[in-house]
Amino acid sequence: MEKQTSTRDGSGGVEKNSEWLAEKQSSDAATQPEPTKEQQSTPETLCKGTCSLGNKKPCYPNTTGCTPNGSCEGNCHMGVQFCFLKDECPTWSECLEATTPSQEICDGKDNNCDGKVDEVDPLVGKECKPTTTTPCKTGTWKCINNTRSCVATQPQTEKCGNQQDDDCDGSVDEGCVATFSGTGKPGYKDGPATNSQFQDPGSLTIDQQGNLYVVSPKTHRIRKIDPSGTVITFAGDGTQGDKNGPALQAKFNDPYGLVFDSKGNLFVADRSNFRIRKIDPSGLVTTFAGDGTQGDKNGPALQAQFTSPTALAIDKQDNLYVADNTTLKIKKITSSGIVTTFAGSGSFGYKDGPASQAQFEQLSGLISDGKGNLYVADGTNQVIRKIDQAGNVITFAGNRIKGYKDGPALQAQFSEPHSLAFDNKGNLYVTDTSNFRIRKIDPAGNVTTLAGDGTQGFKNGLLLQTQFSVLYGIAYNGKDSLYLSDTTNYRIRKLTLP
Secondary structure: OOOOOOOOOOOOHHHHHHHHHHHHHHHHHOOOOOHHHHHHHHHHHHHOOOOOOOEEEOOOOOOHHHHHOEEEOOOOOOEEEEEEEOEEEEOOOOOOOOOOOOOOOOHHHHOOOOOOOOOOOOOOOOEEEOOOOOOOOOEEEEEEOOEEEEEEEOOOOOOOOOOOOOOOOOOOOOOOEEEOEEEEEEEOOOOOOOHHHHEEOOOOOEEOOEEEEEEOEEEEEEEEEEOOOOEEEEEOOEOOOOOOHHHOOOEEOOOOEEEEEEOOEEEEHHHOOEEEEEEEOOOEEEEEEEOOEEOOOOOEHHHHEOOOOOEEOOOOOOEEEEEEEEOOOEEOOOOEEEEEEEEEEOOOEEOEEEEOOOOOOOOEEEEOOHHHHHEEHHHHHHHHEEEEEOOOEEEEEEEOOOEOOOOHHHHOOOOOEEEEOOOOOEEEEEEEEHHEEEEEEEEEEEEEEEOOOOEEEOOOOEHHHHHHHOOEEEEEOOOOOEEEEHHOOOEEEEEOOO
């Protein structure tokens, strides 16, 4: 047999073999029969390895939920593929109508196809909004009887001191008394509420930002407590005297009553200086009324004289009212600075009628109701008096008998009522000092006990279980709380209204 060589010269080899292969392919093609017309138009003859039109087969597009032999768990089931014509070629469709694992939810089904039912609902255990039967408590989603349910704690009796809305009324610790500031030890110390100290907390007032101001007669200072309870010294250098200027350099002498006007000026009854002092929003202390001489004189504010200015009140026109306790008169200082006698004949006693003829015994507290009426706590007369817009003095509450009795206002009894505060519903609150209670007079004229069990002491908690020592100042925060100066407990107490 002749051996072929694989060379690229003209003697044969690869070139001859290539010619032979080309001739053979041409000869083979000539011997093949031509395809019929039917064979030319059938897709299967053009698309090798495809399906037959109309056929179908089971399928499953996921690796979990069903096995290749068609065995499935839970909600999962096999799908189907159909053979259809695509681009003139029979082609298998996508897997249709198959159900693959989904997020498990509480519906009594095995949604994630793991052989378990309702075991991992993503909301179960998380917070949910309450229904109408649970009006405020945040609930927890639970899976109950194949249904997702918001299960919330039902309203309970309010518990004091836990900072929770136990009874679901939208307020926290309402109907409770707590210590707002003060350690209970007498002294002078600013700082956080729990570390602060007061010597003799007295009259209270609140500014438009919710800061509480406390007068301390013995330390000749005004303290300020912000809503978080932090205490600072607002005015007074702590020494007895009579000096105007920057608030912390100013001197007072036995300051007593406090009240703000609509412009943010704080007025101070500087009792033993026989003056009314003003602290403007910049912190500057000036003398607003009184020449510094003890006496009873009306006229221009800086020429007027007072004997013992104590309680203060202000009306909507920024007229200032001063309880001048030694003369037993209520003085009015207009916003333009003129002092007049508003009520009181100057005689010790008890008499209603025209303001100029009325008699008082002890002008403990004053407050305006914003409607032109002035209310007076007449302490040793054991009554609350009212001076109406026409200038008539009437007895508003109390039967003049020292005691303790709730009921219709004129049948009720008080024991040395001292300070007054209105809320935004028209309820009048009274510090009933020697009854160790807070009394409430509603707009209908009914007197009830708001707080205090009648025992002198110190106890926080539910309103009627609390105890106070000597209650002087009271102030309403404009929202939901009263602040109380519990003087001989050396604390400021907070009463959250029910």
